[in-house]
Amino acid sequence: MSTAAQKVTQPTHLKESAPLWFEEIQTHICETLEEIEIEFMHPTHLPGQFAFKSWERHDPTEPDNKGGGGKMGIMEGGAVFEKAGVNVSTVYGEFAKEFCHEIPGADKDPNFWASGISLVIHPSNPFVPAVHMNTRHIVTSKSWFGGGADLTPTFPIDEDTKDFHQSLRTACDAYNSDAYAKYKLWCDEYFYLPHRNEMRGVGGIFFDYVNSGDMSADFEFIKLVGKAFIDVYAKIVRRRMRQEWTIDDKYKQLVKRGRYAEFNLLYDRGTRFGLMTNGNVDAILMSLPPVAAWP
């Protein structure tokens, strides 16, 4: 355990149980996606599989130069999932000075500890929506949970959008009756490309700085979000994955993915956080689409 990790005052159980949960849901999500690949039974295409790669983060502010690390899971060239990246990481150290004022509790003490799961899925079929999900636990002199899930179809279909929102609403309602309305709005505001004056997708939920005073309850909410996400996304994928598509549909998907790349590189805080905390570049930029187009 690093000195930074020791410096933060935090109920120990969350700093142990949260990373365990993120690994557990990573395994569950990857297995679910692999099951769908097998179920799809493409005539000429072997079912896609995840490859896992562990990485270590180095932090020169730590005496042993260690700053945690993570485990990337990536499936490339699957029959259903053209690219799916599912990462967990637990990192700690000191924020760079110029970054401290942006992070609650870091203005006086730059030490941080952060653990989370982050995934982006770019399906092959243009009628299967792309998706993102992330949940995280961050500890500075304060501590909180954050996360979200949002759906990005190339061709929005009401049935899918409704199911996705309903599943996340159920997770939110079990936690707090105000949560869904607030987190849905936050999502719409966050996943927005001002230069295009367009939404990234059809929304979902987004939340940050969640600390209700009962962090065990907050943690239960985090678990519900992860489970609700994979249940509904698997359902949507199975519903759409055999739909026929044309080259024109595929090109529209590539253009939509170009917008996805724009958002992630121009605005996404997770990308910015990762690059500014010297995270693993491959893991951070795994969210970028396998192929994208700009007309």
Place this chain on the structure above:
Amino acid sequence: MSTAAQKVTQPTHLKESAPLWFEEIQTHICETLEEIEIEFMHPTHLPGQFAFKSWERHDPTEPDNKGGGGKMGIMEGGAVFEKAGVNVSTVYGEFAKEFCHEIPGADKDPNFWASGISLVIHPSNPFVPAVHMNTRHIVTSKSWFGGGADLTPTFPIDEDTKDFHQSLRTACDAYNSDAYAKYKLWCDEYFYLPHRNEMRGVGGIFFDYVNSGDMSADFEFIKLVGKAFIDVYAKIVRRRMRQEWTIDDKYKQLVKRGRYAEFNLLYDRGTRFGLMTNGNVDAILMSLPPVAAWP
């Protein structure tokens, strides 16, 4: 002429002659690329042609809501040039407050006037390098020229790199014996992806805030850069455009283009300047590749 344009105190001739030059070199560059398309004589592909589109910029700080505009030239799906965007624009108004401290001379007076040409060329053949060139004249309470040109091959070839640098060196040397060394180094520092720890390409020149006291001489240098760029780039394209390539070469080109998109969206000041001054989004993001990949 706008009030912002009248407010800046500047030798009138440059605010007339610089935009005229940018339009003249735009025409010359587009014609040169179209000549190459015709020369290539693809058996099944019609020669690519530029389409031109004028756009107006609106500026709410101006009484008439006018803030200049520009003319985009774009060639898409050419036999040699998969995508080439060549833009000129002349814009004026007031900088947003949060942007003023970043621009020399704008801290006291937010009025600006800016004119320039900017181009990015993404060739079809992976052995023909991508290229960028930009020259601009900016007027706030100060005034200066800026610009540069840099080459981004997927497979760097010494002969091309040497020719490109030599051509720009000749343009610099005719202006000032110190210019080339300084502007070449500036280019290497600027077109760099810190998160990848890699150069964007093989360099060229980059310069900004150029005002030697003899702005007519500075303007002559700007003209030399434009002419040197198109002469040497046309030579390199003609040399490589018939080279055979494989699907594997093409995929490597798409990955290299992914890096190009990363640089432009994460770091490029021109992109940032354009988006922050409410420029034309299509023109600003025309630099993005037609298709890109992230492995």
